[in-house]
Amino acid sequence: MGLSGVFDDRSLRTKIGAAAMTATVSGLIVGAVAISTVYDLNDHAAAVQRQSIAVQSAVGSFGRNIEAYVGGVSAVQLYPAIAKDIQAGMAVNQKAVETALADLKSALPGDAVVAKSEEDWAAFLDQLAVDVRGASPAELAKALDDYNTLHTALSDDQEALKEQTTAVVEARIVEAETSGRHAAYLVAGLLLVGMVLSLLIGFQVAGRVRETVRSVGRIAEGLAEGDLTRTSGVRSQDEIGRMAASLDQGMARLRDDIVHLAGSVGTLQDSAGRLSSVSGSVSAAATEASSQAGTVALAADAVSSNLQIVSAGSQEMGSAIRDISVSTSEATEVAAQAVRVAAETNAIVARLGSSSEEIFTVVKVITSIAEQTNLLALNATIEAARAGEVGKGFAVVAGEVKDLAQETAKATEDISQRVQAIQADTSGAVIAIGEISEIIERINGLQLTIASAVEEQTATTQEMNRTLTEAANGAGDIAATIGSVSSAARRTTETVGETRSAADDLSATAAQLQTVVSRFRY
Structure with missing residues (x-):
């Protein structure tokens, strides 16, 4: 270098x-x-x-x-x-x-x-x-x-x-x-x-x-003559080199713009003619759109009214479901209380069975004592008979004791039978109370399921009410929008005339651009 x-x-x-x-x-x-x-x-x-x-x-x-x-x-x-x-x-x-x-x-x-x-x-x-x-x-x-x-x-x-x-x-x-x-x-x-x-x-x-x-001067001379094909050929990066590079880029961009402009002028003239033709079609379509918009606005008003009626019914259904939810909650509380009472009753009956067992044990002890007393009375009678006249009084007492022991034995036997009956009834009561507790628990579970379903139904009803309300509001908005569309269609009809006039002006402008482009060599 x-x-x-x-x-x-x-x-x-x-x-x-x-x-x-x-x-x-x-x-x-x-x-x-x-x-x-x-x-x-x-x-x-x-x-x-x-x-x-x-x-x-x-x-x-x-x-x-x-x-x-x-x-x-x-x-x-x-x-x-x-x-x-x-x-x-x-x-x-x-x-x-x-x-x-x-x-x-x-x-x-x-x-x-x-x-x-x-x-x-x-x-x-x-x-x-x-x-x-x-x-x-x-x-x-x-x-x-x-x-x-x-x-x-x-x-x-x-x-x-x-x-x-x-x-x-x-x-x-x-x-x-x-x-x-x-x-x-x-x-x-x-x-x-x-x-x-x-x-x-x-x-x-x-x-x-x-x-x-x-080199830069040659580009400027060509630009003054309308020649856009020249380039500087400068590759340095100093101030003049950067200026020459910018000038080359500007000439290339201007050359591309002129080429595009030359191609677009003819297109612009054709488009201006089509725009004038399309303006008539748009005017007719805008008139038809305005008429159809009026019909749609009437239908939207009817839909909005019907949705408001359905929304009111849905709100009443929601109120009824809330009442059911309150009743279900109270029934759930009653069932839970019944389960607690049944459990307490079962515990009391179980304690009663335990007390019957204790009574039965005491009766056995009394029976044993009565049997021993009877044996003692029998022995006393035998000894009184051996004693003769001296033992007659003792024999009478021994006989009374024997009779008392026999009555005690009979009474204890009757008590034992009654205690056994109480134990049997207690066992049946325990079984029945257990079954009642299971039934109440199943009822409580069903009540909880019902309460959950009622809560879900309540949420669903609320969402349905909100959706219906939004739908009713949306129908109203649709009616208002359709009114705006109808007004816009009328304004479009008015604007189409102005568009047709602008298309004519555009055709004249395209002709002028064609004249300007023909002056350049590219």
Whole structure:
């Protein structure tokens, strides 16, 4: 996709702004690079200057403190009285030399001259640490020769460090000049690229806009000439492209409308003729509808009257059913009460049977006592007979007791028979009461069924009354509606004449539209 394709769907503001933004951004980039380069060059020059000063200072400190340290060595020999003070100064000089070497190693890392200077200084300190007291003249001569050699080497190291410092500074200056030239080339290149991009985008945007405007202009010229077959052919999505697309859609819609209008004009003319013909038929039909509506209105009034009579009868039937419902409810309550009374009676009779059993038990006890009394009376009579005259009175009493025991036995036998009869009657009464309870319960169930049916009939009657009332009202509404239909039919008859006149006007309008459509080429 070319550069023009990138901007086809962008807005005009974006396209125009792209060229301006490209120039602006390129200017900002060039300015930023130039400013950054200036700052880098300044920083580089400052760093070179700081490094040069630091190296020169370290080299100077290295030489001065070595000479001071060597002078201290001689002074200790010459002025032993102040040897401690001199040695303290020598320690300071030694520390300063070591600091200078550390600064040189930091400023010139890996430099051979600095490394050699550090080795020579260490060897010089080792040489001074050798104790030559008691040494032979040859050993003293050798020690002095080594001392002079190391001292000369340190002096040479100072000169070498100075030369190295000069070389480093010159190298940094050359490096700064090279960086400046590269920065100038970079700024010029960026400026050239920005100018080319700005011009390229500007020409591309102008060309695309001009081409799009010409395409839209051709459609406008065709529309002025009545030619609806032209299209813009523009596919971009910017403001002009969207305008061209909308214009194409509008032309297509207008072309379709003209085609449809051309087809509809003939149809409209035919329809106007048929409308005029149909108007007469509608007028006759409306007159007939008005007549039939009057007949239907009379029939609807009769239906409404009959429905009102039926509704009144249904309401009376509903009142009778409500009375039946009340009576059925009372009968249900009476049946339920009868069931409760029968249950209570059955319980009482059951208790009566239990009491009869208890009486029968007591009678058995009395019978047993009477039999024993009879036996005692018989024994007493026998004993009285044995006693003779003395026992005659006792025999009389024993006979009376015997008679009383026999009468008691007879009475208890009669009571037993009566109690047994009561028990038999009680059992029959219990069975009869149970049957009565079952019958009453069945009656109660039937009463509940009747009550439920009466309630359903009541609801049905109420629904029937409501339906009949609505039907009567609906019949009245039908009569009123039929009246409205009759009035509408009369108004329709009056409107048909106006419709026929409108049909004539419509035919004239169709002819005018046909003339307008013939002017377009589609």
